[in-house]
Amino acid sequence: MARGFAGWGNDLYTGRRSYQIVARRRLWYTIALVLVVLSLGLIVKPGLNPGIEFRGGSELVVSDVADPSQDLAIRTVQSVAPEESPRVTNLGTSALRIQTSELTNDQVAEVVLRLAEAFEVPEEQISTSFIGPTWGADVSRQALIGVGVFLLLVTLVMVVYFRNWRMAVAGLIALFHDAIVTVGVYAAVGWEVTPATVIGFLTILAYSVYDGVVVFDKVRENTADTLLQARYTYAEKANLAVNQTLVRSINTSVIALLPVASILVIGAFLLNAGTLRDIALALFVGMFVGTLSSIFLAPPLEVTLREMQADIKAHTRKILAGRTQTDEEGQTTVAEVAVGQLMPGSHQGHSAQPRRKKR
């Protein structure tokens, strides 16, 4: 299989095999737009589920219980605070998490005592936490500031690194796409948003930028001489660049996603909640979407923007016209051109040879 993969990589590099990623850009734009609209809808309708860090309140975790019965937990809490309707979640197979609104210190002590009795565990095995109402507001504000500052910084990095507004704009659109879709998936899954989610989310913004940098680097390398040659159009050259980085993109994302996926699986199925799971979901979705958008969204967008440029437009028209041929019957045929890396030492066909002025 590895041999096949490497062979596939070669074909992509030489251009023997090529995926029409740039040419089919309308399709990708449509998919991206649908995803974004869907995500925005999800963010509005079920909405994000803020964690206790944002809501404020008290949380108790009873670990190592023989029989994690949610009813028992609810009854125990209500025996102390009758007006409470605690949210109870099973963590893994042997732990229970109970979230209530704010309890006083005495109430918490009382609940801990009764829970320890009810579940027959020593008091030391009950974790409690209390988050004040202002803390939640603070955390939310801090998280928003974080996202804002980060987006600003990332924009700056893109503009400075590419020194080219088209690439920066294309990269930013892809970035927003990644961010929105990630949040949308989070809303759809319905897991709680905690500070861990927020930091995972911010990390994928950085990751998305990096992915874009790699692809655009190759695009820039390939298209530097576009106007100096008459063989390929800008779009074709960009498409070759995307194809050539495809193997690297796949390898990179698989390698990055493997550890994240293992945290996600462990966090989701064994722990059922907590820092690991929250970071991992945001990272997993973000990295996955980020890789896709760095292939299917950012380079096509850049080509679209480029083709609005007058000289590129003229160049493209000239080359396409050169390929079209009208024979005696008035039928036009467009020559198929295989776009590939020019190999030093290999024969480029007669048309590549210098031509005699007079025949």
Next chain:
Amino acid sequence: MIGALGASIFGGNMWSDATLTPKLGLDLEGGTQIILTPVTETPGDIPEATINEAIGIIRQRVDASGVAEAQISSQGGNKIVVALPGRPSEETLDLVRRPAQMEFRAVLAVGAPTPVVLPGEEGTTSEGAGEEITGIGEETGTEGPTEGAGLEEQPPAQPGEPSSPSDAAYYITPQVQQEFDELDCTDEKNLTGGLTGPTDTAFVTCNLSGTEKYILGPVEVKGSDISTASSGLETLASGQVGSRWVVSLQFNNAGTTSFATISERLFGMPDPQNRFGIVLDGLVVSAPSMNAVISDGRAEISGSFTRESAATLAQQLNFGSLPITFTVESEQRISATLGSEQLARGLLAGLIGLVLVVIYSLAQYRVLGLLSVASLTVAGLLTYGIITLLSWTQGYRLSLAGVAGLIVAIGITADSFIVYFERIRDELRDGRVLAVAVDHGWKRARRTILASDAINFSAAIVLYTLAVGNVQGFAFTLGLTTLIDLVMVFLFTHPMMKILARRRFFAEGHPWSGLDPRRLGVETTRYVGRGRVRRLGSGGAQDAPEATVPDEAGGSEPSDASRPSSGSRPVSTGAAPGAASMTIAERRAAARKAAQDEPTDDEGEVR
């Protein structure tokens, strides 16, 4: 480098208190974390110095109460995070939450710090403080006693009514005296502070360093009556700058009035009673004697100050001017079992992730994959060493978020190797020999790796500063591993690659090396100019590319129209590796042959 790191940790373990494993954060080890926000009565921002002072006060309280390894730090500029290991008692927690206040009380009696067995020994001369207070610009002791001194000469008033706040006979009840006698200021527990006592009765306490104990009168000036305090060199009467360090303080209107009353009363009293105690958080930070009557609210404390101690006192006074209470923002108690379960699961996830990455890179890069496994191993050891070292020297603690950061970093570190290896492969595809491909590939991969690490590292810094809650650890380990990745690629992977490139196994492109040119689609025979061809490797197991001539018969370019005879010429540009090794005549012959019968692979026969 790793040897040095390992040696220092091992050495630290042998001769100091370093451990061979990093210390764990609260969420993994279990313990209590309290996040406090200092709140002042006056709205507005709290200066950083005040926060630091508040942290110092809490640290004093916690340390003195005997809780080991408490961590107190500020977060986000206006929060105080107190982390206590284990399950601290409710008293300890109360200690942390208690507000900190500053007040001025007159000294009624001073004693040596140790408990007194026989009563009546109070008032033993104290060499401790030796500080004195004067009005600013006044020379110590030149002014004669003023009429105010007469106040304390008044006969004691009726029982039940103190003649003045310095009325020792009234305030020092037998009970207070007993408490004073029994107080042992050399015992850490008594330096906890926090308890300020009622404002209208005597108060028995120690000084901050535990070298003196005091009976203090009722509160006469509150800390909030101070408007500013600063430290500096004294200004002599002549207007020149002297050589002694002093602390100047300025009271507000209310403070000026009450301080003037105190200074009038205390000035001229016998030794211990002419002093007044500046009490911060229940402990005396300074007890200067009154050497002048200060009526304008501008006082100067002089004595055996160094620059630092003067600055500290000024800071404490400034802190006192903003009476602070603490709001508990969040309080978490994590049981040790929950923490260790989380850690075990986290490590399991890391292990699975690592194994998957290793399998994938071996599948992709064959033996070359071993280089990335080796690099990952070395990077892992380096990270472990640095974290252990940091937890020993800097008190760093690994949290669950930190563990997550480490696991995610596996992928990011491995990514650098992929970038590098893919670049080398690209160069090989362009027909370079391995040694040259490594050099060229490195130059181009270096740029990408630097860009990626720069982005990751700056992201980690921003995340670290903006992080909310307990997830700072994630940003920390992410940043740390990014740096380690950079070091690894430059100092280990690339040099190793250069050495490996010289080995025949890699240089000749063994099928298992992961750098086999044939597998990478490079034709085994290529034209190198001047009529010569070069053959790569032994050419045993050649891939005959399927790009045979007849495939290309369909395409024709406009220029071909004039020469219809060559309709089957290949026009594929650069995409026909097989065709490269043939001359034009041969290719035409092959095309003719192909037109007649089945296409054959005659590539191997081309010499």
